[in-house]
Amino acid sequence: MPQNEELLSVGLDAYTLIKTGDIEWDDDLHNEVLDALEKKGLPTETDIEFDWEEDDLESFFPVLWRRFGEEPLG
Template sequence: MDKQTFWQLINQSRQQEEPEEWLLEVLSSKGEDAAVGFEYMVRSLMQKSYMSSLWGAAYVLMDGCSDDTFDYFRGWLIAQGEEVFNKVLQNHEYLAEYISEENLDEEGYPQNEELLTVGLDTLTVMRTGDIDWDDDVWAAMDDALQKLGLVESHRIELDWEEEDLPERFPRLWKRFGEDPLPLDLDEE
């Protein structure tokens, strides 16, 4: 799957009531290569966005950010589309103007865990008939991704301390430092 096709699918999914279910159906109709290609693109973008500075920005937004939360945040960022993804990678402070109630999850957070498994879930449904975890499907996906050249790094060294964040991200700190996410959706 090329970048253009991937981002078109992401943009189309944003118009759907259940974006991840829609993606699963579309990818299933295109075959196993589409599922693997989608997974490759998601993992590549996750790797590209695995940045200490972006983790610091997410930390400011939510007054803390665990490993898993950072993954879900980056899933959310990918789901916002190519333009927003690239803008945020180039300037994390763009999040201060971009984040609104309309683009957060139901709890008021910038998180999307489901997008991270769409490719694998699609391949699982295609091979087993359901979405339940299957070790053989995971191994097949892993093999296919390695053949495509995916190399994942799981180590990051943070180049910030919590007390440095207000100065490092002044716009984010002004908006979220004293009032971090989740947004109180009842007040908005």
């Protein structure tokens, strides 16, 4: 199962999409998210290691997989 760091990465992508309309990496938004987490006293792990394969996503997130499948935001 994905760890909190991986969920942070997904959350950052979603936040970036909401703010910019795109999921391309944005250093300013990344720092904004980390600052907000730090202010709330939450961990801000940035060294993310994925210990799961993309093929595992369907079993990890069945509802999301049924909704988005192979074309998550396309």
